[in-house]
Amino acid sequence: MNVASRLFSLMVMVAAWYAGSEIAGQRMMPGPQTVGFALWAEAQSGALAFHLGATLARVAVAFVIAMAIGTALGVWMGRSRLADRLADPWLVALLNLPALVIIVLAYVWAGLTETAAIVAVALNKLPNATVTVREGARALDRQLDEMAQVFRMSRWVRLQHVLIPQLAPYLAAATRSGLSLVWKIVLIVELLGRPNGVGFEIGIAFQLFDVTRILAYAIAFVLVMLAIETFLVQPIERHVSRWRPKAA
Amino acid sequence: MAFTLKAGAVGALVGPSGCGKTTLLRIITGLDSDYIGTVHLPDHGKLGMVFQEPRLLPWRTVEQNVRLGAPEATDADLDALFGALGLAAHRHHFPGELSLGQARRVALARAFAVKPDLLVLDEPFVSLDAALAKHLQEELAALVTSRHVTTLIVTHSMDEAIGLADRLFLLSASPAHVVGEVPIPRPREPHTAEELAKIRAEIARVSGKAGQ
Numbered sequence: 001m002n003v004a005s006r007l008f009s010l011m012v013m014v015a016a017w018y019a020g021s022e023i024a025g026q027r028m029m030p031g032p033q034t035v036g037f038a039l040w041a042e043a044q045s046g047a048l049a050f051h052l053g054a055t056l057a058r059v060a061v062a063f064v065i066a067m068a069i070g071t072a073l074g075v076w077m078g079r080s081r082l083a084d085r086l087a088d089p090w091l092v093a094l095l096n097l098p099a100l101v102i103i104v105l106a107y108v109w110a111g112l113t114e115t116a117a118i119v120a121v122a123l124n125k126l127p128n129a130t131v132t133v134r135e136g137a138r139a140l141d142r143q144l145d146e147m148a149q150v151f152r153m154s155r156w157v158r159l160q161h162v163l164i165p166q167l168a169p170y171l172a173a174a175t176r177s178g179l180s181l182v183w184k185i186v187l188i189v190e191l192l193g194r195p196n197g198v199g200f201e202i203g204i205a206f207q208l209f210d211v212t213r214i215l216a217y218a219i220a221f222v223l224v225m226l227a228i229e230t231f232l233v234q235p236i237e238r239h240v241s242r243w244r245p246k247a248a
Numbered sequence: 249m250a251f252t253l254k255a256g257a258v259g260a261l262v263g264p265s266g267c268g269k270t271t272l273l274r275i276i277t278g279l280d281s282d283y284i285g286t287v288h289l290p291d292h293g294k295l296g297m298v299f300q301e302p303r304l305l306p307w308r309t310v311e312q313n314v315r316l317g318a319p320e321a322t323d324a325d326l327d328a329l330f331g332a333l334g335l336a337a338h339r340h341h342f343p344g345e346l347s348l349g350q351a352r353r354v355a356l357a358r359a360f361a362v363k364p365d366l367l368v369l370d371e372p373f374v375s376l377d378a379a380l381a382k383h384l385q386e387e388l389a390a391l392v393t394s395r396h397v398t399t400l401i402v403t404h405s406m407d408e409a410i411g412l413a414d415r416l417f418l419l420s421a422s423p424a425h426v427v428g429e430v431p432i433p434r435p436r437e438p439h440t441a442e443e444l445a446k447i448r449a450e451i452a453r454v455s456g457k458a459g460q
Contacts, residue, residue: 143299143303144303147299147303149278150277150279150297151317151362152294152295153316157316161308161316162305165305243307244344245344
């Protein structure tokens with residue numbers, strides 16, 4: 001059923017890849033077997049773990065910073081008209097500033113440091129989270145707010161039981177789109193100014209025209225993302241949504 | 249607009265739509281502050297409110313909803329309330345799994361669990377079928393009597409008001425004002441046909457007196 005159809009799609013993908021590599025030639029597009037072996041070799045040598053680890057660490061830190069600040073900002077702007085009017089121009093500017101510009105400026109102003117890298121990534125993701133959470137904050141149910149007020153619920157209770165559950169779908173959306181955005185930008189940041197990580201490795205492979213290496217890291221990357229989605233994000237989402245009436 | 253409700257009594261605000269019953273309630277509970285005048289409540293009075301909508305947190309169970317509204321309620325309190333309102337089987341259900349009548353009961357349980365000094369109900373049985381509404385009115389009356397809770401209920405149904413209240417406050421619109429008060433003699437139920445007729449006559453008299 002579900003698993004079977006996914007496996008079938010996967011097999012079709014691999015088959016198409018194999019066919020493509022035969023047509024295009026091993027130099028331009030190495031086949032699955034070549035890349036598979038290269039991937040295995042990288043894993044054996046520990047290089048894969050090292051670079052993936054570095055990238056994952058950057059993703060985690062930048063993501064958390066961007067979500068924390070972005071959420072707070074989004075709630076503030078969603079609940080206060082004044083805040084919204086004041087901060088919106090800044091938000092729109094940051095939202096539309098190309099990722100590359102932010103990264104390059106960060107490196108120019110703060111040097112080729114880890115801090116600059118993380119800040120650049122976080123700044124890229126932040127307006128995205130803010131806009132999404134702001135929508136959630138605008139859509140808050142006033143009736144529940146009033147109920148909480150009459151029952152004299154404490155600030156903490158209201159945050160935990162009234163506000164955050166209402167924001168949950170918006171936080172989920174911001175997380176999903178944000179995580180994939182952060183992944184991509186971390187790679188660029190590593191390519192441009194870091195001595196390790198998947199982006200760095202891909203940069204080296206590019207200079208050496210080592211397509212095998214590029215594809216190997218790309219696949220490892222996608223596999224890790226899928227694992228996070230399947231084993232982390234989806235179970236959390238299911239747990240948080242268990243109060244919803246099931247669709248018929 | 250002025251009226252007084254004695255401690256332990258059950259008052260009903262009755263009147264047609266638009267005469268300000270809900271607004272009055274919102275002023276009393278502090279939800280609206282745009283008014284001139286004073287509201288006298290007992291110091292640090294605890295409020296229990298039942299809104300027109302159940303207003304339960306959909307992502308928390310029945311029991312969690314009641315506990316969040318009344319954190320000081322003991323397990324024994326909750327057992328008693330759930331038992332009295334027929335909710336024992338639904339303690340760990342989510343509001344999405346309840347019918348409207350059941351959800352209303354949970355809202356009632358939550359308000360009573362607070363052990364309020366003033367219980368306020370805003371048309372709590374509107375849009376329920378007649379049999380269910382009557383049943384819930386009886387449950388409410390039983391709880392109010394046994395716990396001696398000062399209660400203020402807003403309703404547009406004269407029957408409901410007569411059935412539940414010690415005192416009716418008749419409201420009229422344009423401008424919103426209290427037309428008069430009608431005391432309902434105890435015992436509250438069951439009123440005989442004669443008593444009902446007398447009450448209705450008194451209501452008509454008070455309403456007529458004000459030329460409404």
